[in-house]
Amino acid sequence: MTVRVRFAPSPTGYLHVGAARAALYNYLFARQKGGKFLLRIEDTDLARSTDESTRSILEGLAWLGLHPDEEVVFQSSNAGKHRSAAHKLLAEGRAYRDFTPKAEPNDANVKDSIKDRARAAQGVKDMRANPFRELSADESEKRAAAGEPFAIRLKVPKSGATEFDDGVFGRQRREYADTEDLVLLRSDGHPLYNLAVVCDDIEMGITDVIRGQDHLTNTHKQILIYEALGVPPPHFAHLPLILAPGGKKLSKRIHGEIVSLTTYRDAGFLAAAFRNFLALMGWSAGEEKEIYSLDELIEKFSLAGVHRSSAIFNYEPNNPKRWTDDKAIWMNAEYIRTMPLAELLPLVKEELRSAKLWREEYEPDGRALTETVPSTADAGPDERPAGVALDLPEHGSYDWFVYTIDLIRQRFFTLKDFSGQGRAYFSEDFDFDPAAVEKNLKKFPELQQWLPELADRFESVFGEEWYNDLGERVNHPFTETNIEEFVKAFTEEKGTKLGVMMNGARTLLTGVAVGPSMLSVFEVMGLEKTIRRLKSQVAWN
RNA sequence: GACCGGUUCGUCUAGGGGUUAGGACACCGCCCUUUCACGGCGGCAACACGGGUUCAAAUCCCGUACCGGUUACCA
Secondary structure, three states, X not given: OOOEEEEOOOOOOOOEHHHHHHHHHHHHHHHHHOOEEEEXXXXXXXXXXXXXXXXXXXXXXXXXXXXXXXXXXXXXHHHHHHHHHHHHHHHOOOEEEEOOOOOOOOOOOHHHHHXXXXXXXXXOOOOOOOHHHHOOHHHHHXXXXXXXOOEEEEOXXXXXXXXXXXXXXXXXXXXXHHOOOOEEEOOOOOEOHHHHHHHHHHHOOOOEEEEEHHHHHHHHHHHHHHHHHOOOOOEEEEEOOEEOOOOOEOOHHHHHHHHEHHHHHHOOXXXXXXXXXXXXXXXXXXXOOOOOOHHHHHHHOOHHHEOOOOEEOOOOOOOHHHOOOHHHHHHHHHHHHHOOHHHHHHHHHHHHHHOOOOOHHHOOOOOOOOOOOOOOOOOOHHHOOHHHHOOOOOOOOHHHHHHHHHHHHHHOOOOHHHHOOOHHHOOOOOOOOHHHHHHHHHOOOOHHHHHHHHHHHHHHHHOOOOEOOOOOEOOOXXXXXXXXXXXXXXXXXXXXXXXXXXXHHHHHHHOOOOOOOHHHHHHHHHHHHHHHHHHOOHHHO
């Protein structure tokens, strides 16, 4: 039988990282088994469901690359079928009308009041105590016909137990006595979750239900419904929950946008990196490997490798450096510095574009950024693209762009860094990090004279261009080797350390204190910008 | 309260009767270096507790503690 799994979120907010992980596991499972991955939006809670939420879920899944194989199912459009299933069970005597007046929902703290009520009952509640359970069919019909409102409840047998083998948690058993006569249909005619899920899963031909552990006890109720309906239940597998630091459930109300998938997209995470991180939250292939491509995840994934214990999603709200799980941040950085440039470049392009830093010259006709480009990070000056080593006019070209990105990506954590920390590479309008100015400039006041002087020297040595008859440049090109020799001599002349000069220059050129080798920075900025920025007094004021 | 689960470094985890309990992130130190959040080397750091079973328990059994889930005419 072909495997068919589904991800079934309710559209009552953004896509939660835990839900995203459930979607991912479903997807991996389906792909590995050659099955289908389906999406069903459980929008039966009219009061809380929103279209915006549905869009956000769809967006999030698309970002992660989890595309459903069939048309999206909206649960609300199946309400009629759910209703008739309930009535069928009623007609067969497997369910009954409950004329108990509906209790008023006590607002915000429903969960707490339920818990309190249960605690007060001391756990000795008789689940079969409903007086309408044994009401005669005639009487029941009569009252219904008279217009008295009623809910339909499943008639759970008095003795026995539901059992199933969970793909993660193993054999599960629950006495009927512990399961109430659950409501299938509300008195206003709306089907309830457990009925809707079962009906839809049957209708969609779901073979394996992989979902959060919070549904583990629901499963027993659902099996009861399958049995009443006379349909064999699918396989079930429940996933451990993702907790916040301190061991509490990761929730929107308490933990805010940290739990939303879109937060990560918007913060400059790579989908591949976050997917990789998510896959490892609660699953392991049992090997010492951390970086997995999607294909590898599909190949290696197994329910047996899913843990039974919940994982903690670590983060520190007030620490900008650790605003989310540090392993997630590390993994994103790892992807940024090691992934093929052809995959990274288009993402950087998008980032620069949205920061208004993108220039069409970086991707001229016939040179798509998606074409395979070898990393030049370890290449010597002679092996680099021509446009890089020769300063203008190639400066700002495709080759310059590719080389620059490859250079600066080594120390970046997110795509945002390309437009933030890396802004000075693409724009004249960049800020100076006060800490960098303090540490690298103000601490050495002489630099205010020296650096502009260095600029003048640069100009006289590298500025004029002479060419021979063949059109080859014969004077000093502004390249690492030449710059190094020159700056060293200049530093010696001033009687200071090379580091002082270099770091001062770094701050003026890039606005920050960290980055690649300063020689590369000079080269990549080009002579013109280097001179202008070394002379600028903006940072000094 | 009841039912169901869980508990290996701070975090993610490997290991499922005999291991110096392994890796990764984070952290610390050293090296490289013009800086650095790159890289290299090294370090710190864990089997919740108590009983059993066994020659031998992180690993199997029981109990306790703690944590989580569920206990709706929410999903």
